[in-house]
Amino acid sequence: MRISAIDAFHLRAPLERPFGFSQFDYSQREAMLVRVSADAGLAGWGEAYGPAALTLAAVRDFFGPLLIGRDPRDTEALWALLYARSIDYGRKGALIAALSAIDIALWDIKAQAAGTPLYRLLGGAAAESIECYATGFYFGGGEPLEQRWEREARGYLEAGFRAMKMKVGQGIERDAELTAALRGVIGPDIKLAIDANHAYTPVEAVRLARKVEPYDIHWFEEPVSPLDPDAYLEVKRAVSVPLAGGECEYTRFGFEKWFRKRALDYAQPDICSCGGITEAMKIAALASLTSIHxxxxAWGSAVGQAAALHFYAARPRQPFTLTPERKLIECDRTENPFRTKIVDKPIRFESGRWFLPETPGLGVTPRPELFADYLAAG
Ligand SMILES: [Mg+2]
Known part of the structure; x- marks a missing residue:
């Protein structure tokens, strides 16, 4: 089997309701999707997280031409080739996100060629579905957040979610107020995580964590700078709230120091930017040397969501126990047409759970004829 073409698509959709978080406001959603075509009529899809114009150029002009004529099933060798060719200039950021998109597409083809859903090639799944947590509760929107978030929370509860994640980063007092208010709305039995997107110093993060400890916080995500694992350790040693992070980290070489220092309780590589499936498996193997889960x-289109789902389904919880903590996968609920409107069939979602696709490959297939309204380049 040989790779015959690599196409990259930059999709863009203006938002009906712009929203913000601790770093900036969003007025549009973007996606960069890659299609790798092989002979025998097979095609695989992947996605890159981050600035789509940059990752598209990296796929189209830099990585793509290196792969024509290669066997798409040689995922390990091709990852090593692309990493070696970009190591002098890359190692993190948009180049690794572009590599991630290609790698996911190669795994999609490999699983299709094997006639099996991707998760089986990655180790197999222990259950047919995984519980989702709803990612939402962003800032902005021109009405008091307490009011909008209450409506939002009730929608998630109706959809069957039993776990949710809210943004913090508006100042410690305001964050604590909003956390208390949301806990009041959802009651004591729903898991609630908070996410600062690295808005705070360690001292500030500790102050906030102590204020929200009474509200049973499932994890505090990106409390401090992603450049400073020791800052995480300062927070971790001062509070009982578990820490999560890693969406800004890349490859096993990046994650290794976080694991060695035990700076996290939950590591959150993004399959669409950490180096793809190939690299996420290695990151997970490194994590398995520690107690870090x-x-x-996952904050992308249906393609990125499917990649995260297959990967996570095949990862066991550790340490082993008969009563493990529930596995929760991120389910972004912010406005994004690319989760549903560009694929033939989105991932099946029911009662707050995603069900693993049983069709060969990723199990979601973007349809380029559905891109017309969104195509910025490609
Ligand atoms: Mg986050």
């Missing part, structure tokens, strides 16, 4: 960050 790997749970993927």
């Amino acid at each position: 790997v749970t993927p960050h």
Whole structure:
């Protein structure tokens, strides 16, 4: 089997309701999807997280031409080739996200060629579905957040979610107020995580964590800078709230120091930027040397969501126990047409759970004829 073409698509959709978080406001959603075509009529899809114009150029002009004529099933060799060719200039950021998109597409082809859903090639799944947590509760929107978030929370509860994640990063007092208010709305039995997107110093993060400890916080995500694992350790040693992070980290070479220092309780590589399936498996293997649980960050289209789902389904919880903590996968609920409107069939979602696709490969297939309204380049 040989790779005959690699196409990259930059999709863009303006948001009906812009929203913000601790770093900036969103007025549009973007996606960069890659299609790798092989002879025998097979095609695989992947996605890159991050600035789509940059990752598209990296796929189209830099990585793509290196792969024509190669066997798409040689995932390990091709990853090593692309990493070696970019190591002098890359190692993190958009180049690794572009590599991730290609790698996911190669795994999609490999699983299709094997006639099996991807998760089986990655180790197999212990259950047919995984519980989702709803990612939402962003800032902005022109009405008091307490009011909008209450409505939002009730929608998630109706959809069957039993776990949710809210943004913090508006100042410690305001964050604590909003956390208390949301806990009041959802009651004591729903898991609630908070996410600062690295808005705080260690001292500030500790102050906030102590204020919200009474509200049973499932994890505090990106409390401090992703450049400073020791800052995480400062927070971790001062509070009982578990820490999560890793969506800004890349490859096993990046994650290794976080694991060695035990700076996290939950590591959150994004399959669409950490180096793809090939690299996420290695990151998970490194994490398995520690007590750190790997749970993927996922904020993309149906393709990125499917990649995260297959990967996570095949990862066991550790340490083993008859009463393990529930595995929770991220389910972004912010406005994004690319989760549903560009694929033939989105991942099946029911009662707060995603069901593993049983069709060969990723199990979601983007349809380029559905891209017309969104195509910025490609
Ligand atoms: Mg986050």
